[in-house]
Amino acid sequence: MGRAEERRARQRGGRRAAPKTRRSSRAAGSGKSGIRALFTWKKILGSFLGLALLGIGGFIVLYLVIDIPKGNALAQEQSNVYKYTDGRTLTRKGEVNREVVDLSQVPKEVQRTFVAAENKSFYSDSGVDLKGTARGLLNTLSGKGKQGGSTITQQYVKNYYLTQEQTVTRKLKELVISLKVDREKSKDDILAGYINTSYYGRGAYGIQAAAQAYYRVDAGDLSVEQGAYLAALLQAPSQYDWAVASDTSKRLVEQRWNYVLDNMVEQRWLDSGERGGMKFPVPKEPQGAPGMQGQTGYIVEAANRQLARQLVAQGAAEDTDDALAKIDRGGWTITVNIDRKKQAQLEKSVKNQLTGKLDKGERKVDADVQAGGVSLDPKTGEVLAMYGGIDYVKHFTNNATRRDYQPASTFKPVILAAAVDEGAETQDGTPIAADTIYDGDSRRPVVDDGRKVGFAPPNEDDVDYGDVTVQTAMNKSVNSVFAQMGTDVGMAKVMEVAGALGMDTEGMQAVPAQTLGSMGASALEMAGIYATLDNHGKKVTPSIVASAEHKDTAVEFPDPIGDQVISREAADTVTSVLTGVVDDGTARTSVRENPARDGQQVAGKTGTSDDNKSAWFTGYTPGLVTSIGLFGEDDKPPHKQVPMYGAGGEERVNGGGFPAMIWAEYTFGVMGKVTKFDLDTDQGAGVRPPPSPSTSDPQSPPPSPSESDPESPPPSPSESDPESPPPSPSESDPEPPPPSPSGSNTSEPGDPGETEDPPLDDGDQQ
Template identity: 35%
Template sequence: MGDNRIGKRNISSHKSAPRRCGTVNEELTPRMARRPIRLRVPRVDYPRKGRSGWRRWVPSWRQTGGGALAGCAALAGAFVVVYVSVEIPDENAEARRQGTVYYWADNSQMVSVGAVNRQNVTLADIPDSVEHAVVAAENETFYEDSGVSLKGIGRAALSIVKGGETQGGSTITQQYVKNTYLSQEQSAKRKVREFFISLKLSNQRSKEEILQGYLNTSWFGRGANGIQAAAHAYYGIPAKDLNPSQAALLAALLKGAEEYDPAGGGGNHARAVERWKWILDRQVETGAMTRAERDTYQEFPEPRRTAKPTSLGGQTGYLVDIANKYVKKRSGLTDKDLARGGYKVHTTFDKAKVRALEHAVRKVRDRDLDPKKRAEDRHVEVGAASVRADGAVVAVYGGADAVTRFVNNADTAGVPVGSAFKPFVLAAGLQYDDAVTLESGFDPSGRLVKVAVGGVPVGTPGVRADRGARPTTLYDALQKQGNATYTQLAKHVGLDKVKELAVRAGLHESSLARLDKSFPLGTSTPSAVRMANAYTAFSNRGLRAEPYAVTGVTRDGEEVEGFEKPVPQRAMDTEVANNVNSALSAVAWNALTRDRQLEALSSPDLRAISAGTTGEGDRMRSAWFVGHAQDTTTAVTMFRTKPDTPQLLGMQGVGGPDSGRGNVFPQRIWTEYVTGREDPSGAKHPVDEG
C-alpha cells in the first residue's frame, strides 16, 4: 500500500504540473505582449565611434577586408552566372553571310560583292612556317594561355571609358571568336561576350582546332578570307606551297590588309617590308626559326600586283574602291567588316555619266594614240573624276580595268598638276591683297602695277604705250601659261597664303609640294577627285563641300551613322571666285578653239563653261584639263608610267608632234564626255555588268 501511495502522489504531482505551468504562462503572456520583441542585429561601427574628424570615415582593416571578400564573392558569383549563361553560337552562321550590295544614285543595283572567297583547309595542308609566323606575330603565348588576354580586355575597357574605340591586343582565340561568332560592332558588350566565349572555347577545343579555324576565317585583304584564298590572291599558289618568307608577309596582313598590302598606296609597301622583317626576326626570338634559316630570307617576297574578283572589273572596281574609302572614313568600318557582307551601300555615282566618261576615254585613245607605231604612246594612263557643286562624286574613270590595274587613277595622288594649279595662285592674290586685280601685272622691277586699257601701267608716267612696255596682266598670263607672272604673284602674296587657299578649296595638304619657287607652277600632286572638287569653288561663288561618294549605309535594316550630306564651306570671297571663274572661262574658250573642239559643243554645253589646263609651257610629266559645264566639274589627267615603276615617263611626243606634249588629249576627253554621245558600237560596257 505504501508503494501505491507514493505512486499516486507522484502521479498527482505530475498531473498538476501542467496547470501550474499554464498559470505561469497565463501570467507572463500579457506582460510579454506589452513589450516589443527586439532582434539583436550586429551593428556596423561606421562612422566609427571613438574617432574624430576624418578618421571616423576611414574603415577599419576588418571592415576593409570584409568588404573586399564580399566584393570578390559577388564578382565570382557574377562570373559563374555569366559563364554558364553564355553559349557558343552556331559557327555555321558564318557560311550564310550575305553580300555587300552597292547601288547607283538612282537606287538600281550596281554590284553585289557577295560570294565569300574562302576555301577551308586543315592544318595538315598548312605549312608549319605559316603557323609559326602567325603565332609569333599575333599571339606568342597561344599554346600556353587560357584563350583570353586580361591586358587586352583592360586596355579595351579603358578606351571605352575614355570614349574611344575598342583596342586590339586580343589572343588568337579571341580573334577567331570575333571572326566566326560575333558581329564586328566596337562595343563593351561585344567585348565581354568575346571574352567568355573565348574562355569556353579554349576549355572545350584543342589549340590545333582553334588555330585551324582562325586561319580559315581571317581576313587577308584582296577579297580573301582564310589562308588558302590569301595564298592564291597574293602568290597564285595553294597554302601548302607557301615558303616561310611568303608566310611572314601573309602574317603581316593580319594586322590590317588595307595598310600592309604592298600593292596599296600611302606607304603600304614600306610598312609591309618592315613588318615582314620583324615577323621573321620574331620567329628567331621565339625559337621557331634558326638564325641561319632567317638569314636565307633577305629578299622581300613581292606578291602579285592585283587579284580582284571579276565582278569588280571595268570601272566597277574603282567605284567600289572609292565608296569603301568613304565608308571607312565616315563610319569606322573596315575592309574586313565590309567583306563580311550584309551591308547596303547607296552611292552618288550616276550610271549614265560613268558610262559616258569611260566611252570618252576609250574613243580618244583609240582614235588618237597608236602604241603599235609610236613608242611614246605606250604606257599611257588616264584618270578622271566628275563632281557636282554639292561635293557629290558622280563619275570616275580609274583606268582601263580594275582587275588588271589595281591603282585607281581617279583617286590617287602622285601626278603633278602643272598650270592647272595657277587658278589657286590667282585666287590667293585676289583674296589676300586688295591691290591685286585681273588687270594687275609686274613691271620689269618686279613691282605690282595695274595695267590700264591701252597697255600703259597705271602710275608710271613716261612709260611707252607700245606692246613691249606693257606688263602681262594676271588675266592674260593665265591664258598664255605665263610662268614668270605667276611665280612673281605667289612670291608677292606669299607661298604660305597660296597653300592656305588651296587647302581651303579642298586639296589635301599632304598632296601639296614643298614651298619653293616651283610651287606656284604646279609641282603638287592632287588626285583628279580633289582637283575637280576644288574647282567647284570657282564656279560656285566661293563655296565648296567635301567630296562624298555615299549617301547612306544600312545593315539588317538599320542605318549606319555618319553619312550626313557635307555642309558647304566658304573657301574664298564670292567676288574672288567670280573673277577667277571669269578668267577660266576665257581659258576654256581659247583651249577648245585652238584644238577645234568648240564646234563639237552645243549651245547648252557652253553655258557657264570654264576650265583650267596645262599647256606646252609646262614641263611636268603629265597633262590636265579641269572643265566646268552643265553644273558639273570634271578633272581629266593623262600620264605615262610602267608597272612597278614609281617614276613617271615623259609626255613629249605622245600622240605625235602636234599634241602639245599630250595636253590636247585631256580636253578632248572632256569634250567627248560633256557632249554625252552614245557609243555607236552599242557594245556592252563593263560598268553594265552586275
C-alpha cells in the same frame, strides 16, 4: 583677471581669446577626427576588396550565363548589290572569297609566322590578354577606338563568333568566350580558325584565298617568306597591299615582315642563317573579280571606300580595314550616284579622244598612258561619272582616285583663291586682283620682304613675259608669277585654303615649290576643289554613294554640301579668271573652238607636270565639273612613273591636248541647254573680257606653239613642262641667278608698263 592676463589681452586688442582658441581647437580636432573616421585605411581597403569581390562575382555570373555561340562568319556570306539611282542594277558582287583549309595543309613554318606576328605566347597563354583587354575597354569608354593587345584566340572569337562593333558588352563577351574556347578547343583548332576567318584584303577571307590573291599558289605551297608577308598584312590589309601601298606603307610592311621573321628566330622556329638569306617576296598584281570588268570595278571600289570611311566615322567599325571586311562579308545594297548616260558618254569620250588613238605596237610609250576622270554636280556633290582606267580586271589601280601624280598648274587657281579671300597684297602693297601687274620673266627669283627665298622657277619653254596681269599669267600659266604670288599670300595660308577647298594637305610642306602643284592629288580631289569654286565658295565633298542599307547596320551619310569655306567674291573671281584660260589661254584650241560648245560659258585650267609624267584639264560649267588626268605609268611592274613624250603620235602631251579634248567631248555631249555663270565679282575675263583673245596683254609675247597646239615640237630635256617645268638649279640654290634687266616691276595696275624698268630695291620686286 590677473595682471598678466590683462596685459596679454591688451596685446591681443583687448579680447580674451584663450577660451575661444580652446573651443576652436576642439572644433578643429573634431573635424580632423571626422575625416580620419571617414577615410581610414581599413575602410579604404575594405571598399577596394568589396569592389574587387563584386567584380569577380560579376565576372563569374557572366562566365556562367555566356555560352559559346554558333559561329556566324560563314553564315553571313551574301552578295552585295550595287544599284544606280534609277533602281537598275549596276552589279552584284559574288559570294565571299573564302575556302577553308585544314591546318595540316599549311606548312608548319607558315603557321608559325602568324603566331610570331600576333601572339608569341599563343601556345602557352590562356587565350586572353588581360592588359590588352583592359586597355581596349578603357579606349572604348573614352572613345579612342581601336586598340592592340588581343590574342589570336580573341581575334578568332571576334571574327567567327561576334560582330565588329565597338562596345563594352562586345568586349566583355569576347573575353569570356575566349576563355571558354581556349579550354574547349585545341590550339591548332584555334589557329586554324584564325587564319581561315581573317580578312587579308583584295576581297580575300582566309589563308587559301589570300595565297591565291597575292601569290597565285595554294596555302600548302606558301614559302616562309610569303607566309610572313600574309601574317604582316593582317595588321592593315588596305594599307599594306603592295599593289596600292604608298612608299611609306611599303616601308612599314617590310619592317613588319622583318619583325615577324626576327620573332621566329627568337622563338627558335627559324634558323638565323636561313633568315639572313631571305628576301622580301613582292606579291603579284591583283586580279579583278567576275562582274567587275570595265569601269564597274572602279565604281564599286570607290563606293566601298566611301562607305568604309563612314562606318568608321560613326563608330560601326574600328578602322578602314575592319570596315572593308564588314562590307566584303556581304548583305549590303549600295546605291551609287552614277548617271548611266553620263557614264557612257565619259567612257566614249576617252575612247574617241585617247585610247582609240593609242597604238602600242607602233609606239611603245602608248602602253604607258593611263587615263582617269571624275565628273560631278557642283550643287549636290554627286559623282555622276567616273573613269578609273582601261579595265578593272586589267589595271587594278583606280586612276580617278589615285594620289601619286602631281596636279601641276591646276593648282594655280587655289593660289589666286587664297590671295583674293585673304585680301593679300604684293610686295609693294598693291592688292592682288585679276589686273594686278606681276613680273612674268622666267627664272625670276622669288622675293619675300626684300629677301630672295632661294626659288626661281622657269616658265614653259623658258619664255620671258615681262610685265603681265594676273589674268594673262593664268591664261598662259606663268610659273614665275604664281611662285611670287604664293609667297605674297603666305604659303601657310595657301595650303590652308587648299585644305578648306578639299585637298588632302596632311603632311604637305608650306613651301614656294608647292605653287607648281608638286604635291600629289587625285582627279576626285581636283573635281571637288573646282566644284567648290563653281559653288561660289561653299564646300563640295564628292560623293559616289547615294545610300547604303544593311540589315544589321544603319548608315547616314553627311550632306556633301558644306559651309562657306572662302568668300563668294574670291570663288567667283577665280571662276571669272579661269574663263580666260579657255577663251584666250592654254585650253583654247581644244575647248573654245570646239563646234559643240554652242556658246556655253566654261572655266578651267590645264596642267602638265615635271618631265611630262602627268597632264590635266579640270574645267566646269555652272552645272557640271569634270577633272581629267593622264598619267605616265610603266606598263611593266613595278609600274614606275614615266614620261609620255610621243604618246598618241604627239611629241608632247599637254593638258590642253588629250585631257582637254576628252573633257570637251564629254561635257558638250551631256550639258543640255547653254548656261552662263552667275558671278558676284567685277574682275576677270568672265565679266570683263579683253578686247581681243590674242591681244589682251600688250606686254606679253604671243603664245608659244606648245601652248595652243597639241602637236607642238618637243622641248629640250631641260624644258619638259608646258605649265610647270622641272625646277631649275636655282630652286635649291640659296643664291639664284639675278633677274634680267626687265625683271623688276614698277607698273601700277592698269598702266601699260615699261619694257625696261629702272633698278629697284629688292622689296619693290613683284
